[in-house]
Amino acid sequence: MGIQSAAMMIKSVHVRKLFSEYDYDLELCCPLTFIHSPNGMGKSTLMHMLYAALKGDMRYLDETPFERMEIWFDDDAIMVLQNYDGRLSVLMQKNEVDVPLTDADMADVCNCIYIPPERLAYKKGDGHLVPTLEAYAHELYARFRYAKEHRELEPHPENARPDLSDGELEFWAKDLKAKLDFIKDAGFEPEIPARMKFPPSRYEISKDRQGYEELTASIDEYVKRNYVLAESVIIYKDIVNEIFIDKSITVSDTGKLGVVMNNGMSLPLQRLSSGEKQILIMFFALLFHAEPGSVVVLDEPEISLHVSWQQKLGRYYSDICRVRNIQMIVATHSPQVIHDMWEYARELRPSDA
16 A cells, blocks of 8 residues: 545536537546547547646637536535636635636646547657657656665654654554565665664664664655655556566666566567557556546547457556545546446436437
């Protein structure tokens, strides 16, 4: 189980006059919802609108014809987007109080990531197309390098717990040691002073209470900083290697993402099939970009995937939602993606249909 933060879940989304025609009232499941509908009903547009509203992307919203959009949250707050004569206003309603929102305010409501249908490449700020998998492999390498280069434990007196008894401090240290072992399995670990044993025995604590109090506080901060990355690496490898058939992915001690055939031959990332790249990209975004408490909007996960792979996705999504404390909204044309999880499925249909 990872280190989680409180999540702000979306309960429902309501849209009026999308494309000057469709009214939608979409009740969501928490934490996972599959959205399905026939082609041409505005499903992908609605998913992108939701993301744009939670990122403050006013340009996309201004270019999308709709009259009103409401996003209802589980704390009874409502984000309201209203078009008046071509001018878009945004406010947050809660406890009968309306607070106008700027685009920066909108982006602060909750962390949201969008995984679009066009995933194999993306445009950089200069307009150049970049292969997504190549960029993600470089990102993983950079994050690994940073973690390995910052092994030193820094003082964090604000985390110290002088209120703990020696026995309670010993228990806290043992809990942190288990997390350190997990982080070490992912490929990196902190630099603990040679003169100190961790976790300490109660006798060692009694001899140097202040020293072990400070060390435990520093290790607590290190764990908070690195546990989610380590967890992401381990879960990422577990999921991908359960899906892939004749090959597996590896992450080297330096954080280099690689592929090895079952016969031992190494394979360049660019030689993977389109479906294999889709799996690597999709789960990388879910595990390395969706922070605990995030909302993830995923559009058409089935692209390039065999039916047998599509049928596995829902359970992995459910597990990631639980472990990471995130909410996922998945738009799909494929009943195979929903598979045996129809209790989490919602059909997007006009309210008057």
